[in-house]
Amino acid sequence: MKTDDYEFYKDSFNILDNDYALWMKEKTNLLIKLFEGKKIVEVGCGNGLLLKNFPRDKFDFTGIDFSKGNLQHAKKKNPDLDFFQADLTKKSSWNEHENKFDTVLCSEVLEHIEDDSLALTILNSLLKTNGTLVVTVPAFPLLLSKFDIKEGHVRRYTKNSISETVTNAGFMIEEIRFWNVFGFFGWLLFFKILNRGFEESTNSFLSSLMGNFLKIESKIKFPLGQTIILKARKL
Numbered sequence: 001m002k003t004d005d006y007e008f009y010k011d012s013f014n015i016l017d018n019d020y021a022l023w024m025k026e027k028t029n030l031l032i033k034l035f036e037g038k039k040i041v042e043v044g045c046g047n048g049l050l051l052k053n054f055p056r057d058k059f060d061f062t063g064i065d066f067s068k069g070n071l072q073h074a075k076k077k078n079p080d081l082d083f084f085q086a087d088l089t090k091k092s093s094w095n096e097h098e099n100k101f102d103t104v105l106c107s108e109v110l111e112h113i114e115d116d117s118l119a120l121t122i123l124n125s126l127l128k129t130n131g132t133l134v135v136t137v138p139a140f141p142l143l144l145s146k147f148d149i150k151e152g153h154v155r156r157y158t159k160n161s162i163s164e165t166v167t168n169a170g171f172m173i174e175e176i177r178f179w180n181v182f183g184f185f186g187w188l189l190f191f192k193i194l195n196r197g198f199e200e201s202t203n204s205f206l207s208s209l210m211g212n213f214l215k216i217e218s219k220i221k222f223p224l225g226q227t228i229i230l231k232a233r234k235l
Contacts (some may be wrong), residue, residue, distance in 0.1 A: 037102020
């Protein structure tokens with residue numbers, strides 16, 4: 001995990017903010033179906049973009065991140081929500097949040113943390129009895145690229161590796177699936193075979209194409225994808 005600096009991830013946040021609205025919409029639509037209870041916390045909320053896209057009528061959302069810079073931008077996007085600073089590499093920073101939430105969402109975070117087992121143990125402590133964990137992580141170690149390393153990723157996961165780590169942290173897996181098959185082939189082509197990223201001029205086009213394809217994935221589960229989505233129950 002990088003030290004506190006919004007500037008490190010600013011370019012990635014801007015791309016998601018400006019060019020990947022359809023992708024974000026489909027992702028939030030899928031994730032919200034996995035939530036249970038009323039009190040939802042996103043751990044590793046970044047600049048608050050996911051939280052901004054969630055409807056407020058059914059859930060009470062909270063955001064937590066290790067970065068003060070991230071939290072400042074998240075608050076600007078979500079002035080109605082509460083935000084707190086805590087670090088998934090430091091268990092002592094979470095004491096005030098233990099046993100408070102019905103669902104913990106941790107999206108595209110664990111791949112940044114060397115000790116993901118500790119991080120998942122902390123996430124477990126935030127949940128009430130029988131609480132729900134929703135995790136998304138990048139899939140397929142074979143897709144690990146220079147871009148992953150640049151973004152601070154220390155790994156990509158298989159279904160087995162994320163399932164084992166989550167289970168060992170005191171959870172029972174209820175659902176696990178791949179998501180974004182279009183992104184899998186795009187990542188393979190641009191970041192592994194061609195060894196370069198997406199051109200800025202193509203981001204909007206790719207987002208539109210991907211967003212429309214993801215609508216199909218809301219009904220059909222494919223045997224591969226760029227992302228693993230997992231739902232688990234606290235034991």
